[in-house]
Amino acid sequence: MKLCDFVIPADIDEARARLRELGDAAFPTAGGVSLHFLRFAEPKTAVDLTRLGLSGISRDNGRFTIGATTPVCDLQKHVAEGWVLDRVARRFVTQQIRNISTLGGNICRVFWWSDFPVALLALDASVAVRGESETVLSAEEFLARPLKLLKPGTLVVAIDIPAVESGAGFGYGKETRVGSSFSLATAAACVVVEGNRIKQARVAAGASLSMPQLLPAVGEKLAGETADREAIEKAVATGTEGLAWKGREGMSDPYAAELSRIIIADAITDAVAEART
Amino acid sequence: MSTVKQISLTLNGEPKTFETTADETLVDLLRRHGYRGTKTGCYEGACGACTVILDGRAVYGCLLRAFQAHGRDVQTIEGAGSFDDPHPVQRALVDEGAVQCGFCTPGMVxxxxxxxxETPHPGSDTIKEHMDGNLCRCTGYEKIRVAVEKVAASTAMP
Structure with a gap:
């Protein structure tokens, strides 16, 4: 038994009160998919966060705000200029899981195979956390220790990402054993191109690393470089030196490293191509 | 000890109330109450045999806890059609020979x-995308794809 009880709060205040009361015995949940991968020493009480009005996508001032309990299928189906998360959503597990898994859930319980944290790191997303007041953290700050930041009585309410506009491009790639499997390599890149040169780049990767992470050295190596495949591969090779690659599902560590470098370079190449259109 | 609580939901168009615990999956609750057209296969969200429709969206009944369906609309295969009046997808699967052992069929339907x-006339890519969570070990998928595409292209759907 993992869960011993459940509560279904009707609004944010009630949810926060329940989470405070229950403390470590609470299991805040929306889609509930991560429950399948977790083991608890003691049974917990599920706090269902799906009725709090935290689902939906809106756009304001060149940024998208995504409610924490927005299911992945809504990211998959959303159509708007500068919207890029459909590319990540479309390759996320299977339709039945896309229909129930939420963006908030994907950043609060992060696993080595997690795809959305990689995309959000590349996009320089921010995460709104509601406690006594609302705090906005960068995705990098939040993803470094999500469960430690979420003290009893606090919850993620929204994720904010920029619209990828003219002159900028987003690329995403992943490799899996079969389409619905966990990622063996997952990478995302967001670039700004001026003329034939990369002005700036944010690159992130996961699955073959211990956890999803931003690769600042790759971004630094790319800045000012010619926007061609040779320069991209060189920046990826030198910018990922020293990373502790981890092979999964029968892959050796060096194979995982090589596979990841290709996936990362592909994501950057796609981002550059989009920025030029 | 798990606390037993009541949940209410609309099941195949009828309001229902069930007792459940936090750890009970939706597919187990449904089968416990006689809705055995919903199959249990992998129990880990991979095979799609336990697929039901929750608020209009296909979900895995084995990953969902029953309490998550409280207040929501659930459709099972028992509500999709009957022997005398099959759903257009059921009819097409039979017509195309897309059923062998039949274990995956309720989830496929x-x-x-x-x-x-939601989308009465989807394109081929959309069909593949939305059927990617259902495994079939008999048919090789091609006949299933053809059957769903025929329904999508027909006037059987509004």
Whole structure:
């Protein structure tokens, strides 16, 4: 038994009160998919966060705000200029899981195979956390220790990402054993191109690393470089030196490293191509 | 000890109340109450045999806890059609010879139905995308794809 009880709060205040009361015995949940991968020493009480009005996508001032309990299928189906998360959503597990898994859930319980944290790191997303007041953290700050930041009585309410506009491009790639499997390599890149040169780049990767992470050295190596495949591969090779690659599902560590470098370079190449259109 | 609580939901168009615990999956609750057309296969969200429709969307009944369906609309294969009046997807699967052992078929039907209810005439890529969570070890998928595409192209859907 993992869960011993459940509560279904009707609004944010009630949810926060329940989470405070229950403390470590609470299991805040929306889609509930991560429950399948977790083991608890003691049974917990599920706090269902799906009725709090935290689902939906809106756009304001060149940024998208995504409610924490927005299911992945809504990211998959959303159509708007500068919207890029459909590319990540479309390759996320299977339709039945896309229909129930939420963006908030994907950043609060992060696993080595997690795809959305990689995309959000590349996009320089921010995460709104509601406690006594609302705090906005960068995705990098939040993803470094999500469960430690979420003290009893606090919850993620929204994720904010920029619209990828003219002159900028987003690329995403992943490799899996079969389409619905966990990622063996997952990478995302967001670039700004001026003329034939990369002005700036944010690159992130996961699955073959211990956890999803931003690769600042790759971004630094790319800045000012010619926007061609040779320069991209060189920046990826030198910018990922020293990373502790981890092979999964029968892959050796060096194979995982090589596979990841290709996936990362592909994501950057796609981002550059989009920025030029 | 798990606390037993009541949940209410609409099941195949009828309001229902069930007792459940936090750890009970939706598929187990449904089968416990006689809705055995929903199959249990992998129990880990991979095979799609337990697919039901929750608020218009196909979901895995084995990953969802029953309490998550409280206040929501659930459709099972028992509500999709009957022997005398099959759903267009059921009819097409039979016509195309897309059923062998039949174990995956309820899940296949409900995944296709959820898609076609939302998008009556989807393209081939959309069909593949929305059927990617259902495994079939008999047919090789081609006949299933053809059957769903025929319904999507027909006037059987509104």
């Amino acid at each position: 409900l995944s296709a139905k959820a898609l076609l209810d």
